[in-house]
Amino acid sequence: MPFTLATWNINSVRLREGLVARLMREETPDVLCLQECKSPVEKIPMDQFQALGYTHMVARGQKGYNGVAILSKLPMQEVGSQDFAALGHARHIAGQLENGVTIHNFYVPAGGDKPDRAINEKFGQKLDYLTEMRDWFHDDRPEKSILVGDLNIAPREDDVWSHKQLLKVVSHTPIEVEHLGQTQEAGNWVDITRQDIPDGQLYSWWSYRARDWDAADKGRRLDHVWATPDISNAAHSSRIRRDVRGWEQPSDHAPVFATFDL
Known part of the structure; x- marks a missing residue:
C-alpha cells in the first residue's frame, strides 16, 4: 500500500493551524510529521x-517550545x-503503522549562535543529543523504519x-556534519531526499531575517527524510x-515529501 509522508517544522501549530489545514487539503499526505509545535498535546x-x-x-508537547x-x-x-x-524537551515521538513501519519524528536542538560548546551551552546540548541518538541506533539497529524531522544540520x-x-x-x-553522519551511519539510514534528488542545491529553510528570502535564496536543507535499507528502495x-x-505568515521551513510503496 503506497503512502505519502511529509515533514514540516511548523513553528507553532496553533498559530499556523490554517497553514497546516491548507497543506492537508492541497497535498493530502497520508502522514504529516510536525516539529516545533510549541503546544501541549491537549491544545x-x-x-x-x-x-x-x-x-x-501521536505527539509530545510542551508549552511554548519544541514539540x-x-x-x-x-x-x-x-x-x-x-x-x-x-x-x-519534547523532541522525539515514534509511531507505527499497521504495515509494521515505524516512523520516528525528531526535532534536533538548533544549537544556538556560537559553534563552541565552551561558551555556548546550547551547542554542547546539540552535540550530546546527536551522540545519544547515534548510540541508541547503534545499540538497537532499526528495521523497517523511517526517520524524519528538523535535524537542524545541512550536511552536504x-x-x-x-x-x-x-x-x-x-x-x-x-x-x-560529523555527528550527524555518525548518527546516520549507526542506524544505517539512507537519505531518501538525496537518493531521489542526488544533484544540485536543495533547501528547506530560509531565514526570516532576509528581506526577500526568495530572491536572496540563502537557504539550507535542515529537514530530512531517512529510511532503513530494507525499505529505502520503496521510496520515490x-x-x-x-x-x-511564501504563504502568508509562514514558517521559515518548507515541507519535505516522499512516497513509499509498502
Missing part, C-alpha cells in the same frame, strides 16, 4: 485536522519517545547556499514545496 487544534481525515495522532506530532490518516499506534541528553556542500561562508555557522560546521517522488515558505 493541538485537532478538530479541523480530524475533519480533514487525520484521525490519528513533535505525527498526524495520520492511517491507523497508527505510539511506540515511544526518547529524551536524548536528558534535556526534558550543496545543502547550503554557500559552503565556504557557512563552515563556521551553526548548522553546517564540520563537527555537526521526493520533493520540497518551496512555495509554502
Whole structure:
C-alpha cells in the first residue's frame, strides 16, 4: 500500500493551524510529521485536522517550545519517545503503522549562535543529543523504519547556499556534519531526499531575517527524510514545496515529501 509522508517544522501549530489545514487539503499526505509545535498535546487544534481525515495522532508537547506530532490518516499506534541528553524537551515521538513501519519524528536542538560548546551551552546540548541518538541506533539497529524531522544540520556542500561562508555557522560546521553522519551511519539510514534528488542545491529553510528570502535564496536543507535499507528502495517522488515558505505568515521551513510503496 503506497503512502505519502511529509515533514514540516511548523513553528507553532496553533498559530499556523490554517497553514497546516491548507497543506492537508492541497497535498493530502497520508502522514504529516510536525516539529516545533510549541503546544501541549491537549491544545493541538485537532478538530479541523480530524475533519480533514487525520484521525490519528501521536505527539509530545510542551508549552511554548519544541514539540513533535505525527498526524495520520492511517491507523497508527505510539511506540515511544526518547529524551536524548536528558534535556526534558519534547523532541522525539515514534509511531507505527499497521504495515509494521515505524516512523520516528525528531526535532534536533538548533544549537544556538556560537559553534563552541565552551561558551555556548546550547551547542554542547546539540552535540550530546546527536551522540545519544547515534548510540541508541547503534545499540538497537532499526528495521523497517523511517526517520524524519528538523535535524537542524545541512550536511552536504550543496545543502547550503554557500559552503565556504557557512563552515563556521551553526548548522553546517564540520563537527555537526560529523555527528550527524555518525548518527546516520549507526542506524544505517539512507537519505531518501538525496537518493531521489542526488544533484544540485536543495533547501528547506530560509531565514526570516532576509528581506526577500526568495530572491536572496540563502537557504539550507535542515529537514530530512531517512529510511532503513530494507525499505529505502520503496521510496520515490521526493520533493520540497518551496512555495509554502511564501504563504502568508509562514514558517521559515518548507515541507519535505516522499512516497513509499509498502
